[in-house]
Amino acid sequence: MYIGIDVGTSTVKAAAFDDTGRELAVEAHPVALSLHTGHVEQDMEEVYTAVLEVLNALTSRIPHPVDLAGLTGQGDGVWLVDKDGRPVRPAASWMDGRAHELLDQWLADGTFETVFRRTGSAMFPGCPGPLLAWFDRYEPASLDAAATALYCKDMVFRRLTGAPVTTDVSDASMPFLDPRTRTYDNRVVELLGLTHRRGLLPPIGDPITTAEAHEGLPPGTRIANGPYDLPSCALGTGVTAPGDGLLIVGTCLASLVATTDLDLKGEAAGLYISTDRPGHWLRAMPAMVGTAALDWVLSTTGVHHDEVDALLAETPPGANGVRVLPYFAPSGERAPFVEPRLRAELTGVSLESTKADLIRATCEGIGFAARHCLEAAGLTGTLAVCGGGTRSPAWMRLLADVLGRPLRVVEGEVGARGAVLAAAERFGVDLDVAAWTEPTAVVEPDAARAAYYRDAYDDHLARLAQARHRART
Structure with missing residues (x-):
């Protein structure tokens, strides 16, 4: 038996x-x-x-020996711990927006641009650079009390195993890692005013260990830490060949494209995630809000998730003129552009509009945002899709139409699956990767609807440009 642990946001x-x-x-x-x-x-x-509760429940249900375990989890944010791995304060999530004023300053003075040109990381308020700078300015006692500024999965790994504090190259990618040398760029640390806090950055290693008498896993279990959830999902869906892409329709709408081309001269947006294979990266455009936008609309309209498919069938493409720009995150947007003050917009609503119109318009808006991200990331090959949104067949058909391409739908716990595959690679365990990553379905686009959405996408981009202008003024 192989176990994958995925420490998600919710x-x-x-x-x-x-x-x-x-x-x-x-x-x-x-x-x-x-x-x-x-x-x-x-x-x-x-x-x-x-984490302990799900592990204990799982191992009690299936009392087979655990040959191998892999760990993944949400990325970014700041998880401050002391020398024993214990919390200094609550973790600041990747969704946190407190550092937006610092980011505004760095956007204005060129720091943001310089950091991207050195690391391929377009900072956003919830990534470690701005958050650590905010804590240093407004809550220095927390940094004084901390031994390390970890990432989520690293905190869990430290507690589960007692292993020395480390992180992997994927989590370290934002925003301090030089993707060419795979080491921290001290000039970036200096630019963000954090040289005196340099010791908080965790060492970069290949953290694998064996659980002997630690919590949650049977004695003797081999366990590996990382990569974090986005690259783990890429592994779990078989997205490793250059040009192939992955769309994760989850809380975060993440678009990833495998690449061997490190282009730090392009638009300063998204990031390059370093992988276990030197010279191979994931060009990532992780938009801030995916299913969370739909969840908000469902909650506001009193619609349950199991009603979505039927409602999508009640209204035609274009949602009878209702349009949604789905930028609901309190920290604005980070991909395929950075706009900390951008907010969602709902237009075209009248007394004749229905709940079905609102739901379809939201799903279409999320689809347009995904298309924007995938195009910016350089998608040229196949596209896999995973995440909670795949549970809606109607939404998957809508996405195929909006994106204008077939979707390799991979259901189940894809992040956990990728964590196991990463652990197997690190421990030298031979698994049939093709069998592990086989899609559960392939959804083809409808030619007529795809043609309609090509024009609708142009309209989305025009409205987005106007909204971005308003956000800056």
């Missing part, structure tokens, strides 16, 4: 697989987000307790 999951990649069982536990005045935080103890 849900912690553990999945068990057999040696062919068949998903045997899944355990999940929700974790809370605390939102107040632009601050988005998580209780680290709650997160870690949830």
